[in-house]
Amino acid sequence: xxxRFLTSTLALFAVLLASSPIWAARVGEAxxxxxxxxxxxxxxxxxxxxGKFVVLEWSNRGCPYTQKHYNSGNMQQLQREWTAxxxxxxxxxxxxxxxxxxxxxxxxxxxxxQVKAAPSAVLxxxxxxxxxxxxxxxTPDIFIINPQGTLxxxxxxxxxxxxxxxxxSKAKNYVSAALEEATSGKAVAVSTSRPYGCSVxxxx
Amino acid sequence: MSLRTWQKIALPLAMLIFVANARAxxxxxxxxxxxxxxxxxxxxxxxxxxxxxxxxxxWHIYWQNPGDSGEPPKVQWxxxxxxxxxxxxxxxxxxxxxxxxxDYGYEEQVLLMAPLKGTSPEHPTSLxxxxxxVKYIVCREMCIPGKAHLTLAPPADGNWSAWRSxxxxxxQQLPKSLPAGWKVSAESNKTSFVLSVxxxxxxxxxSFFPLEPGQIDNSSPQGFASNRxxxxxxxxxxxQLLKPISTLKGLIVVGPGRAFEIAxxxxxx
Numbered sequence: 001x002x003x004r005f006l007t008s009t010l011a012l013f014a015v016l017l018a019s020s021p022i023w024a025a026r027v028g029e030a031x032x033x034x035x036x037x038x039x040x041x042x043x044x045x046x047x048x049x050x051g052k053f054v055v056l057e058w059s060n061r062g063c064p065y066t067q068k069h070y071n072s073g074n075m076q077q078l079q080r081e082w083t084a085x086x087x088x089x090x091x092x093x094x095x096x097x098x099x100x101x102x103x104x105x106x107x108x109x110x111x112x113x114q115v116k117a118a119p120s121a122v123l124x125x126x127x128x129x130x131x132x133x134x135x136x137x138x139t140p141d142i143f144i145i146n147p148q149g150t151l152x153x154x155x156x157x158x159x160x161x162x163x164x165x166x167x168x169s170k171a172k173n174y175v176s177a178a179l180e181e182a183t184s185g186k187a188v189a190v191s192t193s194r195p196y197g198c199s200v201x202x203x204x
Numbered sequence: 205m206s207l208r209t210w211q212k213i214a215l216p217l218a219m220l221i222f223v224a225n226a227r228a229x230x231x232x233x234x235x236x237x238x239x240x241x242x243x244x245x246x247x248x249x250x251x252x253x254x255x256x257x258x259x260x261x262x263w264h265i266y267w268q269n270p271g272d273s274g275e276p277p278k279v280q281w282x283x284x285x286x287x288x289x290x291x292x293x294x295x296x297x298x299x300x301x302x303x304x305x306x307d308y309g310y311e312e313q314v315l316l317m318a319p320l321k322g323t324s325p326e327h328p329t330s331l332x333x334x335x336x337x338v339k340y341i342v343c344r345e346m347c348i349p350g351k352a353h354l355t356l357a358p359p360a361d362g363n364w365s366a367w368r369s370x371x372x373x374x375x376q377q378l379p380k381s382l383p384a385g386w387k388v389s390a391e392s393n394k395t396s397f398v399l400s401v402x403x404x405x406x407x408x409x410x411s412f413f414p415l416e417p418g419q420i421d422n423s424s425p426q427g428f429a430s431n432r433x434x435x436x437x438x439x440x441x442x443x444q445l446l447k448p449i450s451t452l453k454g455l456i457v458v459g460p461g462r463a464f465e466i467a468x469x470x471x472x473x
Contacts, residue, residue, distance in 0.1 A: 026443045064341070064349045100346045135443060137272040137305050154444060161275045163341060163349040192444040194417035198347045199273040199305040 025134040025143060027191045031151040032133045036092075038121040039105035039112075044090065051147045053087045053179065057119070057157075058094060058131065058200060060101030060139040061111060064163040065197035069140060070115050072168040075157075079118040082179055091119040094131030096203035101139070102126060128202040138197030142175050146182055153178040155193030233260040234342040238335070238354035239315075241371045243364055244328040250319035251331075252371055253289065253356070255279060255338060257314050263344045264309045267297035269415055269454075271307035271422045274347065277316065277340035284332045287322035295377035296455060296463035297413060306423040308413055315374040331356060379455050379463040386434075390452045390468040396438050397452055399468060403434035407458050412437050415453040418444040448472060 025032055031054075035045045046054065057075070060066050069075040079089050093108065095101035103111070108122050125131055134143055144153035158171035178188045234257055241252040255277070257265055266274040281289040294316065297308040320334070334356040341349045359367055382388065387402040397420065399412060410428055414420050420439040427438030437456070452470055457463045 024443050027446060062346060064347055132304060135304060162339075164339075192418065192446060194444070196275060197273060198343065199301065199307070201345070202303055202305070204302070 025151055025154060027151050027154050029151060030149055031143070031145040034130050034133055036123040036125060036130050038123050039108045040121075041105065042121065044121060044123060046145070046149070049088045049145075050149060053082075053147060053182065054145040055082065055087060055089045055175065055179075056134065056136075056143040056145070057089065057091045058136045058139050058141040059091045059122075060093065060095055060198060060201060061103075062100040063139045063198035065161075066139045068163050068165055068168065069157060070117070072165045073116075074168045074173075075140075076115065076117050078173070078175060081176075083118060083120055085179075085183065087179065087183075089119040091117070091122040092125055092130055092136070093122060094125040094128045094136060095201040096128060097126055099201035099203075100198075101201055126203075128200070131200050131202060136195075136200050138195045139200060140197055141195040141200070144175070144178055144182070144188075152182055152188050153191050154195075155190075156195045156197075159193070161194075161196035232350075233263040233344070233348060234258070234265065234340065234350055236338060236340075236350075236352045236354060238356050239359070239367045239370070240320075240331060240334075240356055241368055243331055243358060245320075245322065245330075245332065246328050247326055250290070250321050253318050253320050253334065253336075254367075254371060254374070255292075255316045255318075255336065255354070256370065257310070257316070257340075259310070259312055259314075259342065260344075262311070263342050264300050264307070264311045265314070265340055265342055267308040267310070267413070268292075268294045269308060269413070269417055271300070271309075271417075272305045274307050274309065274343055275341055277338055279316075279318070279339075280337045281318075282335045282337070283320070283322075284334075287320055287332060287334075290319040290321060292316045292318050293378050295374055296379055296457055296461075299411065299413075301423075304423050308422075315370050317371065317374055317378075331358070376461045377463075379465045382464045382466060386464070388456075388466045388468040390470045392441075392448065392470050392472045396440050397470065399437040399439060399452065399456070401434045401436070401456060403458075406430070407435050410435055410437060410456055410458045412439055413455040413457065413463075414439075415455075418442050419449060419452065 033046050037043055083089050140157045142157050146152045157175055158173045160167045160171035174190055174193055181188050237256045239254045239256050245251045266276045268276050270276055295314060297310060300307040300309050336354045338352045341347050383404055385404040389400050391398045411426055419442055421442045424440035429436050449470055452468045455463045456466055
């Protein structure tokens with residue numbers, strides 16, 4: 001069986017899962033399982049990270065809302081802080097080929113160095129299978145999964161929908177709040193919010 | 205400078221100029237003007253101000269609830285002492301996008317009206333100095349944030365009637381309260397809200413625009429069914445909705461210029 005056949009079968013399978021309501025990414029329920037490839041060609045399965053907190057961050061470097069959080073250094077700082085505290089941070093790019101934000105692995109690796117980003121890995125999702133599985137709407141859109149595999153947060157990065165870098169320091173960061181609470185054994189106070197940003201540039 | 209050196213410079217230079225030019229043009233997909241309905245402030249009446257957005261084909265801005273992505277325009281008014289501006293009145297939006305990301309907004313042209321209220325003069329007075337700082341995001345395949353500082357000035361061609369008719373046309377597109385005799389109610393089941401509307405006349409199609417985010421799944425098809433008394437709309441709940449809601453607020457749109465504001469009490473089943 002060729003690798004390509006395997007990849008497309010997996011993608012199709014993920015799409016089938018996504019269209020089934022049982023597998024919706026709903027806070028309080030089991031996060032949908034996935035298998036995805038990162039910018040270095042390494043394969044990541046959600047089940048690899050059982051026992052750890054996992055953050056999924058949808059990204060598109062051409063989107064002004066994503067740019068707000070990278071130009072201010074906010075996203076890199078969150079990535080650095082939480083990966084240092086044992087959290088797995090997976091950035092996901094679901095832009096389809098030809099659409100804004102689509103990148104190859106080497107292009108993205110160069111960009112990560114340039115902007116000093118520090119996720120655990122960047123998952124490339126040009127078919128949108130992973131994006132649809134979680135029903136990611138915007139860039140950024142954030143999902144947090146606890147060590148038991150339950151989705152504990154879904155929504156915006158913070159409470160200030162804007163493209164203004166100046167708003168970052170004034171905003172209440174939902175991701176930090178949720179991770180602080182969850183890692184100290186507390187319930188997550190704000191567990192959903194409207195994600196804000198550009199639409200994810202899925203294939204038509 | 206040798207011809208060869210010149211050739212080496214000229215092409216990149218020309219490309220640079222071309223790119224810079226294209227960028228300056230491509231980044232203004234929205235043209236905005238601050239307009240007023242009248243050239244005077246009349247005793248006891250608000251003066252209507254408007255932000256007139258003219259958008260390039262295919263580009264859009266957003267409604268007060270933008271839906272799955274984007275954000276509505278925001279305005280900060282600078283007014284003379286004694287004046288205050290009321291909230292924007294949002295004309296009926298359209299559904300934008302395909303697939304799993306669906307937004308609510310406007311294409312082509314839209315006038316966002318707001319009333320200027322103030323110390324009521326005894327006699328009509330001329331326009332006070334008014335300006336506005338507007339922040340917005342305009343999107344097509346991609347999104348571009350914009351900012352504008354606008355100052356109210358009489359129409360360049362002196363044609364007030366053109367501005368007045370824009371306000372008149374926009375009033376036709378503003379949501380109205382539910383007609384007399386119409387009634388709405390909503391039922392909540394595990395997956396959906398079923399909005400029942402008792403209508404005074406036959407309705408052939410309808411769509412619901414939620415005022416609050418995170419209540420309904422914006423991109424799911426809305427199940428319309430007409431019945432003797434009116435119609436029902438079945439609205440899939442958002443995956444983000446974790447707690448029951450008591451009221452479903454939004455617009456029901458049954459045709460051009462026929463958008464009604466509703467707040468339906470939700471009963472669980």
